[in-house]
Structures are given as C-alpha cells and as structure tokens.
C-alpha cells in the first residue's frame with residue numbers, strides 16, 4: 367500500500383508549514399486527489415490515521431477533494447472522462463490521448479491554530 371508513504375509525505379509538508387506559521391495544531395487539511403493519481407482515497411484515509419499519530423496533524427480533519435479525470439483525444443481532439451488510464455477514446459477508439467485533469471495529488475489548504 368503506497369498510500370502509507372504518501373500520507374507520511376503529506377504530513378511532512380503540513381508539519382513544515384505548521385512550523386513556519388508557529389502553529390500548535392492543525393485542524394483541517396484539504397487534499398486534491400485526482401481519479402487517476404494512483405491513490406485510493408479509502409486507503410489514504412486509513413494510512414493517514416496510522417501516520418498522524420503523535421504528529422501535529424493528529425486529530426485534524428482530513429478532507430479529500432476528489433477530482434474527476436478528463437483526457438483529450440489526440441486523434442479526434444474531443445474531450446472525454448475516464449476512470450482509469452487503461453481506456454480508449456469513446457468517440458473514435460484511439461488509445462492516444464493526453465490526460466488534462468485527474469492526476470492531482472497535493473495539499474490544497476490547511477487550517478491551523
């Protein structure tokens with residue numbers, strides 16, 4: 367489950383921010399997670415609970431902002447939504463497309479006190 371290292375990574379980023387802002391507690395973290403980022407939100411939530419113990423984010427509310435994936439077909443130039451990267455253009459059947467949205471994996475905002 368690579369979500370564990372991702373969760374630890376995110377916590378490090380948040381800890382850095384919190385230290386800079388001289389915050390004692392982080393109350394809320396909002397993450398942007400794209401549908402084809404390779405992260406399963408449920409797994410990340412579980413990994414988060416494990417990793418957050420005894421850190422500045424312990425007890426903070428984790429909000430996941432799930433972003434649908436979109437691609438543009440390089441053949442017919444039409445946009446379409448996709449659930450995973452192993453798909454094809456529903457308009458022309460091409461496997462040549464560029465993902466324009468849905469790879470996001472980042473901390474969008476944090477609330478501190």
Ligand SMILES: [Zn+2]
Pocket residue numbers: 439440441442443444455456457458459460
């Ligand atoms: Zn197409």
